[in-house]
Structures are given as C-alpha cells and as structure tokens.
Amino acid sequence: MFDGSPSRREFLKAAVATGGAAALSACLDRTPDDSVPAGTDDFDALPASQHAWNDACQTDEYGNVEMPRHQVLLYLELDRDGPPTESDRSTAENAFRVLDRAYERSHEGLLWSIGYSPRYFDRFDDPLPEDIDLPEPRALSPFETPAFDRQDALVHLASDRADVVLEAEQALFGEVDTANGITVDADLSGVFSVDARRTGFVGAGLPAERQSELNGIPDGNPVPEHSPLFMGFKAGFAKNQATEEYVTIRDGPFAGGTTKHVANVRQRLGDWYDEEDQYHRIMKLFSPGHAEQGLVEGIGENLGDDSGIDAMLDRIRDDAEQFGHVGHAQKAARANRDEDGNVKLLRRHFESADDGIASLHFPSLQRGISDFEAVREAMNGTDLTDIPTIRQRVNNGILEYLFTKHRGNFLVPARRIRALPTTNGEVPIIDD
Ligand code: HEM
Numbered sequence: 001m002f003d004g005s006p007s008r009r010e011f012l013k014a015a016v017a018t019g020g021a022a023a024l025s026a027c028l029d030r031t032p033d034d035s036v037p038a039g040t041d042d043f044d045a046l047p048a049s050q051h052a053w054n055d056a057c058q059t060d061e062y063g064n065v066e067m068p069r070h071q072v073l074l075y076l077e078l079d080r081d082g083p084p085t086e087s088d089r090s091t092a093e094n095a096f097r098v099l100d101r102a103y104e105r106s107h108e109g110l111l112w113s114i115g116y117s118p119r120y121f122d123r124f125d126d127p128l129p130e131d132i133d134l135p136e137p138r139a140l141s142p143f144e145t146p147a148f149d150r151q152d153a154l155v156h157l158a159s160d161r162a163d164v165v166l167e168a169e170q171a172l173f174g175e176v177d178t179a180n181g182i183t184v185d186a187d188l189s190g191v192f193s194v195d196a197r198r199t200g201f202v203g204a205g206l207p208a209e210r211q212s213e214l215n216g217i218p219d220g221n222p223v224p225e226h227s228p229l230f231m232g233f234k235a236g237f238a239k240n241q242a243t244e245e246y247v248t249i250r251d252g253p254f255a256g257g258t259t260k261h262v263a264n265v266r267q268r269l270g271d272w273y274d275e276e277d278q279y280h281r282i283m284k285l286f287s288p289g290h291a292e293q294g295l296v297e298g299i300g301e302n303l304g305d306d307s308g309i310d311a312m313l314d315r316i317r318d319d320a321e322q323f324g325h326v327g328h329a330q331k332a333a334r335a336n337r338d339e340d341g342n343v344k345l346l347r348r349h350f351e352s353a354d355d356g357i358a359s360l361h362f363p364s365l366q367r368g369i370s371d372f373e374a375v376r377e378a379m380n381g382t383d384l385t386d387i388p389t390i391r392q393r394v395n396n397g398i399l400e401y402l403f404t405k406h407r408g409n410f411l412v413p414a415r416r417i418r419a420l421p422t423t424n425g426e427v428p429i430i431d432d
Contacts (some may be wrong), residue, residue: 015162015163015166016070016072016162016165016166016199016201017199017353017354036103036104036108036109036161036163036164036180037103037104037106037108037109038101038102038103038104038109038180038181038182039099039100039101039102039103039104039105039109039110039180039182040100040101040104040105041101043097043100043415046100046105046415047105047415048256048414048415048416049244049248049256049257049258049414049415050112050113050114050257050412050413050414050415050418051113051244051247051248051257051258051260051346051365051412052244053065053067053111053158053244053348054244056105056106056107056111057106057107057111058107058160060301062237062238062304062305063238063305064234064236064237064238064305065236065238065241066107066203066228067158067202067203067236067348067350068107068111068158068159068160068202069107069159069160069162069201069202069203069206070158070159070160070161070162070164070165070199070200070201071156071157071158071165071199071200071201071202071350071361072156072157072158072165072166072169072197072198072199072200073154073155073156073196073197073198073199073200073262073361074154074155074156074157074169074172074194074196074197075149075151075153075154075194075195075196075197075198075408076151076152076153076154076155076188076192076193076194076195077151077152077192077193077195078120078123078152078153078191078192079190079191079192079193082123083123083124083422084123084191084420086428086429088191088420089419089420089427089428089429090419090429091186091187091188091190091191092188092191092192092419092420093418093419093427093429094185094186095171095172095186095187095188095191096114096418096419097186098171098172098179098182098183098184098185098186098187099112099168099171099172099179101182102168102171102179102180102181102182103159103164103168103179103180107158107159107160108159108160108161109159109161109164110157110158110159110164110165110168111157111158111159112155112156112157112158112168113155113156113412113418114153114154114155114156114412114418115153115154115156115260115410115411115412115413116152116153116410116411116413116420116421117149117150117151117152117153117154117408117409117410117411118134118135118136118150118409119136119150119151119152120152120153121134121411121423123152124422124423126422126423126424127423128254128411128423129252129253129254129423129424129425131251131252132249132252132254132259132368132411133259133367133368133369133370133371134259134368134369134409134410134411135369135370135409136148136150136409137149137150137261137407137408137409138373138407139407140373140376140377140380140404140407141376141377141380141382141399141404142380142382142392143392143393143399144403144404146263146404146405146406146407147405147406148406148407148408149196149262149406149407149408150408151195151196151408152192153192153410154260154262154408154410155172156363157169164180167179167180171184171187172187172188173187173188173189173194174187174188174189198264198352198354198361199352199354200350200351200352200353200354200361201350201351201352201353202228202229202349202350202351203228204226204227204228205225205226206228206351207223207227207228207229207230207351208221208223208224208225208226208227210351210353211223211230211358213356214353214356214357214358215356215357215358216230216266216267216268216269216270216357216358216359217230217267217269217273217358218269218270218273218274220273222269222273222274224298224299226298226299227299228299229349229351229360230267230269230351230358230360231267231269231272231281231285231398231401232273232281232299233281233285233296233299233300234299234300234301234303235347235349236347236348236349237303237304237305237306237307238305238306239305239306239307239343240306240307240309240329240333240343241343241345241346241347242342242343242344242345242346242365242366243346244346244365246342246343246344246346246367247259247344247345247346247365247366247367248367249367250367252425253417253424253425253426254411254413254414254417254425255414256413256414256415256416257411257412257413257414257417258365258366258367258411258412259365259366259367259368259369259372259409259410259411259412260363260364260365260409260410260411260412261362261363261364261366261369261372261407261408261409261410262361262362262363262364262406262407262408262410263360263361263362263364263404263406263407264352264359264360264361264362264404264405264406265359265360265362265402265403265404265405266357266358266359266402266403266404266405267358267359267360267401267402267403268401268403269358269401271400271401272398272401279291280325282295282296283323283325283327284325284327284328284395284397284398285327285328285329285397285398286300286307286308286309286312286327286328286329286330287309287312287316287319287326287327287329287330288312288319288322288323288325288326288327289311289312289315289319290308290312290327291323292323295308307329309327309329309330309333310333310337312327312330313330313333313334316330316331316334316384317384317387320384320387320389320390321387321389324389324390324395325389325390325395325396326381326384326390326395326396326397327397328379328397328398328399330397331378331379331380331381331384331396331397332375332376332378332379332397333378334378335374335375335377335378336375336378344366344367344371344375345364345365345366345371345372345375346364346365346366347362347363347364348363348364348365349361349362349363349364359405360402365412369409379397379399380392380399381396381397381399384396413425
C-alpha cells in the first residue's frame with residue numbers, strides 16, 4: 001500500500017534503482033487514493049514535441065520548472081543489423097501507445113521520450129539532412145576520458161511516482177500484462193535490448209535522503225535537507241534556461257524535434273563540503289560577485305527565477321585576478337546566449353546513486369549539439385588559465401569536483417515520427 005511513510009518512500013526509491021519485477025510488484029499495491037491519472041487514446045491531442053514537458057511539470061512559486069522526482073534512462077540496442085523494418089516500427093509505435101494510453105502525460109503520470117543516436121542513423125543509406133547537428137559524442141575537455149554512449153536509442157522515463165517509472169519500464173519490455181489498467185498488447189522485446197539502465201532522482205529532500213553511505217559524499221550528511229541537488233543549491237532558474245520552443249528544430253523533416261546530449265558526471269564532494277565554506281561554494285558555483293554581494297541565501301531559492309549571472313559575465317577576468325576564482329555558471333553562461341540574448345540550452349539534470357556513487361545525469365536539450373559543445377568548452381575555462389591562480393581544474397568553477405564518465409548524443413524526433421524514423425524523417429508504417 002502507498003502510505004507515503006518515510007520507510008515506504010525509501011523503499012520506492014530503492015526499487016527504482018534496483019528495477020526488476022520483484023521491486024515493481026512490491027510497489028503496485030495501489031489504493032484508490034493513490035491511483036495514477038489515466039492516459040488517452042486521443043493521440044493527436046498530445047503535444048507535437050516529445051520534449052514538451054514543461055507544461056506538464058510542477059513549478060515553484062517563481063515559475064521555475066521542477067523536473068519529475070524519479071527518472072530512468074534506458075540505453076537500447078536494436079536487435080537486428082541494418083535498418084529497422086516496418087514491423088519493428090509498428091511494434092515500437094504500438095508499445096509507445098501503451099504508455100500514452102496508460103498514463104496521463106504529466107509529472108503525476110508519466111513524461112517520457114525516445115531519442116536516436118548518430119550510429120542509429122548510420123544504419124540507413126541516406127545521411128541525415130545537412131542541417132541536423134548530431135555528431136558522434138566526443139571528449140569535451142582536455143582532462144576527461146568518458147565512455148561514449150553509442151547505443152541506438154535512449155528512452156527517458158520520468159514521474160513524481162517511483163512506481164509509475166518502474167511499471168512503465170516493465171510495460172515497455174512486456175514484463176507486465178497491464179500498465180495502470182491498460183493491456184500491454186505490444187512491447188519492445190524482440191526489437192530492442194537494454195544495454196544500460198541508469199536511474200536517478202531530483203528535487204527537494206531526495207539528495208539529502210540518499211547521501212549517507214554514498215561514495216563521493218563525505219561523512220556527516222552535509223547535503224542540506226531541502227536541496228534538490230547533491231552540491232547543495234538549486235539550479236535551472238527559468239530565466240537561465242532555454243524555452244522548449246527555442247531548442248526545437250524549426251525546419252525540415254525533423255521540425256518539432258530537438259537534440260539531446262546526455263553526460264554522466266561523477267561527483268567527489270569531499271573537499272566541497274569539508275574544505276570550502278558557503279562563501280566559497282557560492283563563488284565557485286555562481287560567481288565571485290554573487291559571494292561578495294551576498295546574493296545567494298541558503299540553497300538559492302531567494303534568487304527567484306533568475307540566477308543574476310548576466311551581470312557577472314564581463315567581469316570574469318577581473319574576478320579571476322581579484323578573487324582568484326571564477327564561477328561555474330559565470331563561465332558557462334558566456335557561451336549560452338545568442339546574439340539576441342536568448343538562452344541556448346535547456347538543462348534537465350538529475351542526481352544518481354547508481355552503484356553507490358554520487359553522480360549527475362546531465363541531459364541537455366538544444367537545437368544542435370554544437371551549441372552544447374560550445375557551452376561545455378566555455379565551462380572548461382581554459383581561456384582563463386593564463387591568470388596564475390586559475391588552473392585547469394582548480395579555482396576554476398566546480399571542475400575540481402566533477403568527473404565525466406559518459407557522453408552520448410541523440411536526436412529526439414517529433415512525436416509523430418518517434419518510432420524508428422528514417423534519415424528522411426519518415427516512419428513508413430504510420431505515413432501509409
Ligand atoms: C554537479 C554538477 C552541476 C551542478 C551542481 C550545477 C549547478 C549549477 C548552478 C547552481 C547553476 C546556476 C543556476 C542556474 O542557472 O541553473 C548552473 C549554471 C549553469 N550550468 Fe551547471 N551544474 C552542474 C554541472 C553542469 C554541467 C556538467 C554543465 C554542462 C555544460 C552545466 C551547465 C551550466 C550552464 C550552461 C549554466 C549557466 C546557465 C546560464 O546560462 O545562465 N552545469 N549550474
């Protein structure tokens with residue numbers, strides 16, 4: 001029974017991390033009170049873009065979007081060589097429709113998407129249209145050696161309900177007969193296999209609850225109780241995020257889609273909590289100006305809907321000379337505006353305790369992957385290392401604490417062509 005007690009919540013989180021049928025069946029004792037809102041048969045009423053999640057998420061009092069609290073990433077390999085067949089496509093689309101029918105498309109039901117990698121599109125004779133900016137993943141700093149996620153596809157499941165994420169995953173692979181009362185009449189087994197399964201969580205309270213015994217978080221439970229992230233601050237202020245519309249591909253056969261970079265970043269927060277004080281944490285994460293002017297209280301809720309970083313960009317070299325530090329947001333934001341001042345990336349990161357290690361899953365949406373690469377290069381701050389105090393990973397934002405383990409690039413097509421699209425943006429089985 002879903003009684004909302006702390007032990008029950010603990011259990012559900014552990015269940016998402018573990019996965020599997022046993023974990024799910026233990027979750028599924030639903031009472032009428034915790035019923036999950038149903039989905040729809042009226043597929044055309046769903047948003048055209050798979051990545052249009054914001055309107056279906058909760059917002060805080062300032063209008064900042066809060067990502068669903070429980071999330072799973074499934075990295076999938078196609079079972080066959082060469083391009084997918086029409087039968088693969090119709091099976092996949094029917095499996096996806098089970099999710100649409102079963103769960104309301106919201107943080108209380110399920111938000112999800114599927115994206116496809118450059119390697120997937122290499123299965124076709126024709127290349128992707130030239131203006132689709134989807135390179136293979138590569139190392140984005142001189143000091144990282146990530147593994148590259150080149151699996152064919154990435155399914156991303158998200159919900160405030162741990163049991164929904166788990167059940168949706170099992171429905172996708174035919175491990176349950178029904179999903180929220182809807183018959184699972186098609187599933188992805190036989191089309192795709194799961195190569196990697198990664199899980200996580202985000203939101204006030206969850207990192208603090210998970211911190212003890214986690215590799216990367218020092219003893220003493222230092223993560224503030226209400227912080228949505230392990231590093232102890234809020235992120236993703238509305239004015240520092242691209243809009244969904246901005247990151248949406250405008251023209252061509254993939255109009256309505258977006259590109260998605262997903263990094264997995266290990267965090268080693270021993271020194272972050274044991275050697276630094278709050279003043280220096282604010283300096284490193286936001287900027288020296290934020291620390292000096294006392295702009296950030298607690299976990300940063302007082303910032304409202306804007307981190308205020310734009311005022312700190314031109315002074316970055318002076319800050320480095322005067323304070324011996326540059327801020328993470330300050331460095332990254334330099335490359336995160338277009339000529340009209342619009343923000344380019346829509347960051348949707350969440351934390352992970354997979355394998356007992358504190359890490360960050362970092363999905364970022366943008367119109368083209370080069371936008372992400374440019375921002376990540378700006379975050380490296382290599383251009384500032386001529387200033388003696390700024391070293392490649394020391395006094396240089398938060399780089400000292402982050403270790404990139406995986407990178408992958410995906411194209412998240414519009415919903416209409418989500419089932420194994422061709423490089424021409426066609427899904428023959430549906431277009432017929
Ligand atoms: C544990 C890791 C990380 C934490 C805790 C973190 C946290 C933050 C915080 C608190 C801010 C300022 C508030 C905001 O605008 O959201 C920020 C800004 C930013 N972060 Fe991170 N971040 C992390 C990793 C990354 C990574 C790996 C990237 C990759 C490029 C990144 C990209 C950015 C960008 C682009 C901004 C500036 C937003 C703007 O343009 O105003 N962050 N981050």
